[in-house]
Amino acid sequence: MNFKGDKIFLLSVLLLTVFGFIAFLSASMGLFAREGAPFFDVVFKQLVFGLGLGFVSMIITYHIPYKFWGKYAFYIFLISILITLLVFVPGIGFSSGGATRWIDLKITTFQPSELLKIGFIIYFAAWISGMKQNIRTWTWGFLPLIVILFVVGCILMLQPDTDTFMIIGATGAVMFFAAGAQIPHILTMILGGISFLIAVAFMRPYIMERILTFINPANGALGASYQIQQSLIAIGSGGIIGRGFGQSIQKFNFLPEPIGDSIFAVIAEEFGLIGGVILIGLFIFFTFRGFKIATHALDQFSRMLVLGIIFLIISQSFLNMAAMLGVIPLAGMPLLFVSHGGSALMITLAEVGIVLAVSKHMKNKV
Helix, strand or coil: CCCCCCHHHHHHHHHHHHHHHHHHHHHHHHHHHHHCCCHHHHHHHHHHHHHHHHHHHHHHHHHCCCHHHHHCHHHHHHHHHHHHHHHHCCCCEEEECCEEEEEECCCCEECCHHHHHHHHHHHHHHHHHHHHHHHHCHHHHHHHHHHHHHHHHHHHHHCCCHHHHHHHHHHHHHHHHHCCCCHHHHHHHHHHHHHHHHHHHHHCHHHHHHHHHHHCCCCCCCCCCHHHHHHHHHHHHHCCCCCCCCCCCHHHHCCCCCCCCCHHHHHHHHHHHHHHHHHHHHHHHHHHHHHHHHHCCCCHHHHHHHHHHHHHHHHHHHHHHHHHCCCCCCCCCCCCCCCCCHHHHHHHHHHHHHHHHHHCCCCCCC
């Protein structure tokens, strides 16, 4: 096959997926040992519904001309909203842990908010390219973004899924800023985001608990701060070179969600500081190459599209790692390419395909 996309960017993706799947295999052993979870079932679903369908999706989106997404942006966004609303339909939506965020496909579950993220990016990128310099105005720039975020926010806050809404809002703000938005509009968004987070913290006790735990992590070591305490123990015990593949102790009896939110702690314990730095380096490599593609894209739509996708992927991943290190309050963000979650991995690889499709038409091959 004559591959015309950016080979360096593709290499960064392949390295992340290989590293991620190796780490996932090890973390899955801990879940199997302590909960009797079907190891091969968990790994099989990640391999088939995450990596398998993900790479198929990546190949498909790579072969779709990127202008297709701009042409049908509104309909794509509308469909992503309608699919996300299906979580509220009895018999279709699936609830867990007090949240209704999944569609029950019987053989597995699907989280449609992953579609909503990319639907938002495609639509807002198309809006920015259509408005051109008018994006700097209140009427055609700032106000439409707020309206779009309001619609998305209403759906996600009903689930509730505050973390996803915040990451979509941040992605929109970055795209808006890169498109040339006025500083007062950006500052208004930042202040609005802070005010929103404060209000939600008082309305949702679990969010306030996360913030208080971050401020005083020693308080409630067996309760609210248990996860961060165990995460820091795992990371610290890994030392420089780690305990070795499969040798994590924390994943067996202590770390909550060893294949999910806490998987970075398992990586740091088994592969040490060196492994953690390598993983972070791979994400940085992925980010810089993605931004280079955005910089050399042919038009504003493709620039904004790639920028939004890369920021969406990297912000979720770095928020996950930062939370496990105790740098920020705990957030329910997955470590993309690594954490358990077929929906997130499949959609992420489909997004990578879109970036590769744009890279076929860069102004200068670099």
